[in-house]
Amino acid sequence: MSKLHEFIKNEGESFPGKTYAEELLMPVFNDQRDYLFHVMFDIHRAHVIMLAEQQIIREDEAKIMLAGINKVAKTDMKLLFYQPQFEDLFFMMEAKIGEEIGDELAGKIHIGRSRNDMGIAMYRLVLRGHLLQLLGNSFQLSDALLEKAECHKETYITGYTHTQPAQPTTLAHYFLAIYDVLQRDVKRLWSAYETVNQSSLGAAALTTTGFPISRDRTCDLLGFDKVIENSYDSIAGADYLLETSSALMTCMINTGRWIQDFLQHVTREFATFYVADPYVQCSSIMPQKRNPVSIEHSRSIASSAFGDALAALNMVHNTPFGDIVDTEDDLQPHLYRAFNNANRVMKLMNAVIVTLKVNDEHSKNMAKKSSITITELADTLSRDYGISFRKAHSIASYISKKTISEQKELYDWNIQDINIMIQEFKDVTLTEEEWKRIISPEYFVEIRSIKGGPSPKEVTRMINERKNTLRCQLDEYHQTVEKLNQKRNILLDFSF
Secondary structure (H helix, E strand, C coil), rough: CCHHHHHHHHHCCCCCCCCHHHHHHHHHHHHHHCCCCCHHHHHHHHHHHHHCCCCCCCCCHHHHHHHHHHHHHHHHHCCCCCCCCCCHHHHHHHHHHHHHCHHHHHHCCCCCCCCCHHHHHHHHHHHHHHHHHHHHHHHHHHHHHHHHHHHCCEEEEEEECCEEEEEEEHHHHHHHHHHHHHHHHHHHHHHHHHCCEECCCCCCCCCCCCCCCCHHHHHHHHHEEEEEECCHHHCCCCCCHHHHHHHHHHHHHHHHHHHHHHHHCCCCCCEEECCCHHHHECCCCCCCCEEEEHHHHHHHHHHHHHHHHHHHHHCCCCCCCCCCCCHCCHHHHHHHHHHHHHHHHHHHHHHHHHCEEEEEHHHHHHCCCCCCCEEEEHHHHHHHCCCCCHHHHHHHEEEEEEHHHCCCCCHCHHHHHHHHCCCCCCCCCCCCHHHHHHHHHHHHHHHCCCCCCCHHHHHHHHHHHHHHHHHHHHHHHHHHHHHHHHHHHHHHHHHH
16 A cells, blocks of 8 residues: 555545544644634624524524533533534534434524624634633732832832943832833724724624625623624724734833842842732752742743743735634634733732732832932032032042042042032032932932822822822723623523
8 A cells, every 4th residue: 555545544535634623623722722712602692682682583493502602601511521523612502402403403503694794803802801801800909019119108119221330219109110101002902902802793704795784783781882883894903913913012122120139039048028928939959049930930930921922923924814713723722822821921020019028128228229329419419509410420420430440439428529520620519418318319319200100299299199080990890890790690690
C-alpha cells in the first residue's frame, strides 16, 4: 500500500478528516463549550421571542421552542465533547433541541438568521462581560490607590527621572499619578465596551433577510445599546476586537510599569515598601528571604495578558473585509485569556496595595540625600534675590558637583561654606534659616502648590475631586451591570 493510500485510509475520505477533526474541530468545540455556551442560548431565546412578536411563528410554537431551549440550556457542559456527526457546538445543540421539540420546530428557530450574525453576537456578549469584569476590578484598585494616597499626603519620597534621584515628592503624589493613568485605561475600556455592546443580529449572512424580523427587538432583549445598522458592517467589521485588544494592551503596559517600580521599592536597598506576609514567600534555602512573588507574578501575568491581546490584534491584520475565520473561533480565546490574566493582575495588586506598609522615616531620610532639593536653591536665588535663573542654576550646579565630589550631602554643609561658594558667582548671603528650608524635603514639597503639584494642600484637593468622580463612575458602572442583569432575568423568565 502506498503512503498516500495509507494516509487516506487513516484520515478517511469524507468530512471531517481525522487531522481536521483532531486539530481544529475538537479544540474549537471545546472553546465554544467553555466560553459561548450560555450566550448562545440567550440568543436563541431572544430570537424566538422576536419571531413570535413579529408573527413569523405562532406563539404556541414559540412557547414549545422556549421550553426546549431552556431544558437543553441546563445541560451539564462538562459532559459535552466533540462528536464527528456535528460540525460544532451550535449544530449539536440544535440537534438536542430537536430531540426535545421535534426537528420541524427546532429548524424554525433558525428563521431569518445565520451563524454569521449569531456568532458575532455571541462574541460581543462574552467580551462585554469580560470588559465589565475588568472595569470592576480596575475600580477596586482605583479605590485602593486613593485610600493609600489619603494616608500618605506627607510621606516624603524620592522622585526619579531617568532612574536617578531627581526631586522630593510624596507617596500620595506618586499614587495619584498611577491612579490618573489607570483612569485613562478605564476610559479606554469603557470606550471598547460601548463599541462591543452593539448587536449584529438580523444581519443574517451579510444582507439581512426577507423575513420581517425586528433587529431592534433582539438588540433590546439582549441588553445591547444599539444595532450595528449596516448589515455588511455587522458581519465584516472587526474594530470591536481591535479596540478591545488595544485598550487591554495599553492597560497592561501602564500597569506593568508601576509594578516594576514596586519591585524596586520593596528591595532591602530601597526599603520604601513592605509587602504584607500573605503576599510574600520564603526561600527554600535562605530563611531570611521575603520574596515579593505576588508583585513578580503580577508583572509576568500582565505581560502574558498583553501578549494574548497582541496575538488577537495580529490575527485581524490583513484579513479580508467580510466573514472570515481569522476573526472568529481561533482568535477569541486569546482575548478571553488576556482578560483572565488582566483581572488576576488587578486583584493581586489591589491586595498588595491595600495591605502595603510604608517605611515613612526611611523614605524621608532618603529624600534628603543625593542633593535632590538643590533645585530649590536655584529657585530661591532667582525668586528672592533677583538672579537670573540660568545664573542661579549655575550656582546650584556648582554646589551639587562640589557636594558629590566631597562625598557629602547638602545637610553636611554649614551656611558659611555655602555662602562662600555662592559668592564666587554673586554677592549674596543666605541665612541659616533659608538654607534649612532649601535642604528640607518638606519645604520643597510644600512650596510646590501649583495645580497638580505635590503639596499636601494640592494633593488633598486632587484626592477629593477624584473621590467624587470615582463615586459617579461606580454609580454608572453598577447601573450598567444591574441593567444587564435585569435584561437577562426578563429573557430567562419571559412568557407569552
